[in-house]
Amino acid sequence: MSDQQYRVILAKLGLDGHDRGIKVVARILRDAGMEVIYLGLRQTTGSIIAAAEEEDADAIGLSMHNAGHLTLGPKMTASLNDARLDIPLIIGGIVPDEDIEELLESGVAAVLGPGASAEEVVSTVRDAISARDET
Amino acid sequence: MKSSKETIPQLFEAALSGERRSLGKLLTLVERGGETADDVAGLAHRKAGNTHVIGITGAPGSGKSTLTGRLLELFSQTGHNSAVLAVDPSSPLTGGAILGDRIRMDDLTDENSFIRSMATRGHSGGLALAVPAAIQLFDAVGYKPVIIETVGVGQVEVDVAGAADTTVVVVTPGMGDAVQANKAGLLEVADIFVVNKSDRPGANDARRDLDLMLDLGHISGLEEKTGYRPPIIMANSLEGTGSQEIIEAIENHANHLKSSGSIKVRQDQRTLMEIQNRVELLIGTTAKETLSTEFGKAMINAVLNRETSPAQAAKSIVNSLLND
Structure with a gap:
């Protein structure tokens, strides 16, 4: 059991029904001792922000499988900035290598692809949270 | 640890004025337990009901x-x-x-x-x-x-x-x-x-x-x-x-x-019920601490050597807590 109980929001933004991956990630994080607040499908930036405030989330994970990441990723970071919420955003799913840089530049903390192992998923989330806490 | 710059009374004031994020943070503090949680609960209790x-x-x-x-x-x-x-x-x-x-x-x-x-x-x-x-x-x-x-x-x-x-x-x-x-x-x-x-x-x-x-x-x-x-x-x-x-x-x-x-x-x-739960938790925590002191270890050994019963040992430990 980890001494620090991380609370992570997992959601899919907009019209994207591929939720197999996000369910696997939810389970990986749960089994690593984190509390996952599972929002599931068809969320909006507004509903994610509201959940992040009410749940006092330590990180937000967005699952993207519809090639919308370059539109929705920056939109989400912009919404977080507007709300003055300093919470790391991690994007997982199908993101071509050449798009990763652009996402990171827009303020996304990390990008996880289909090949990521359970350990990688957990350490990426942990690192993103501790990087934010150090600033 | 997520460092929030606001003090607990500041967070509480902000929550009272409708700031959802502050309420979210206070709920986290309450969830973590300990002294901080007691402080938050104390502030809330005065205004609740x-x-x-x-x-x-x-x-x-x-x-x-x-x-x-x-x-x-x-x-x-x-x-x-x-x-x-x-x-x-x-x-x-x-x-x-x-x-x-x-x-x-x-x-x-x-x-x-x-x-x-x-x-x-x-x-x-x-x-x-x-x-x-x-x-x-x-x-x-x-x-x-x-x-x-x-x-x-x-x-x-x-x-x-x-x-x-x-x-x-x-x-x-x-x-x-x-x-x-x-x-x-x-x-x-x-x-x-x-x-x-x-x-x-x-x-x-x-x-x-x-x-x-x-x-x-x-x-x-x-x-x-x-x-x-x-x-x-x-x-x-x-x-x-x-x-x-x-x-x-x-x-x-x-x-x-x-x-x-x-x-x-x-x-x-x-x-x-709330007071009772708190009393039980406080006593329980102190009792657990007592078990790892010299006195506690002696009690455990006495039970192991069949010199005293678990019930007797428990009573002695509680009595020692009450007399402190």
């Missing part, structure tokens, strides 16, 4: 969250700011949890409502402190009503839901026959019964079994003692049917509590 607490409980998958979402929607339409505390179990092995109650409520909520998910975190004692503190926070900030949703398994969960002003027990068709309905436990704490998924076969049987159980309460004299017979409401929360009746039943029950004076009895009971 104005809300109506609704407990919603029932077996996993009976539709509690969906029903809660429907109630939020109706409360919001009538201008109420309601808050939900949705409690889900933590894994006893890893301490992790998947908190999936929001997913059933999100479509139906707006800025009038506040939903917070809480994991049981494996320590029932902690939950028994964190839940009342969280309710008092919502209360202090002005949420009316406050809904607490828990799975109806485990004594703490039943206690927590049973400590509400109005306890709604959700059952589904196929939960068992009339003998099950007469067993002591969850069904006894109900102020309102909801037969959810009422479109399913067996819904009327479930209703009849509950009705028969309540009839027996009539014969045994329980009903006369309380002056109240819990209503049974048929609902289909996916469709939203029955929700309005549930709200009316909650209002009726609240009125009954006021007119019969039992609201005072319930609140006294709740306060007593």
Whole structure:
């Protein structure tokens, strides 16, 4: 059991029904001792922000499988900035290598692809949270 | 550790002025327990005492969250700011949890409502402190009503839901026959019964079994003692049917509590339970510490050598605590 109980929001933004991956990630994080607040499908930036405030989330994970990441990723970071919420955003799913840089530049903390192992998923989330806490 | 620059009184002031993020942070502090949690709970307690607490409980998958979402929607339409505390179990092995109650409520909520998910975190004692503190926070900030949703398994969960002003027990068709309905436990704490998924076969049987159980309460004299017979409401929360009746039943029950004076009895009971839980936790913690002192080790050895009994050793340890 980890001494620090991380609370992570997992959601899919907009019209994207591929939720197999996000369910696997939810389970990986749960089994690593984190509390996952599972929002599931068809969320909006507004509903994610509201959940992040009410749940006092330590990180937000967005699952993207519809090639919308370059539109929705920056939109989400912009919404977080507007709300003055300093919470790391991690994007997982199908993101071509050449798009990763652009996402990171827009303020996304990390990008996880289909090949990521359970350990990688957990350490990426942990690192993103501790990087934010150090600033 | 997430460093928040605001002090607790600052966060509390901000939460009182409607800042949701500050309320979210305070709830986290309450959840973590310890001195900080006590400070927050102390601030909240002074301002609390104005809300109506609704407990919603029932077996996993009976539709509690969906029903809660429907109630939020109706409360919001009538201008109420309601808050939900949705409690889900933590894994006893890893301490992790998947908190999936929001997913059933999100479509139906707006800025009038506040939903917070809480994991049981494996320590029932902690939950028994964190839940009342969280309710008092919502209360202090002005949420009316406050809904607490828990799975109806485990004594703490039943206690927590049973400590509400109005306890709604959700059952589904196929939960068992009339003998099950007469067993002591969850069904006894109900102020309102909801037969959810009422479109399913067996819904009327479930209703009849509950009705028969309540009839027996009539014969045994329980009903006369309380002056109240819990209503049974048929609902289909996916469709939203029955929700309005549930709200009316909650209002009726609240009125009954006021007119019969039992609201005072319930609140006294709740306060007593909260103090008792805290006393037990404090003594329990001190007792555990004592076990690792020289005196404690000597006691353990005496029991191991059959010089004294476990019961005698326990009494000696408690006496040593009281004499300190």
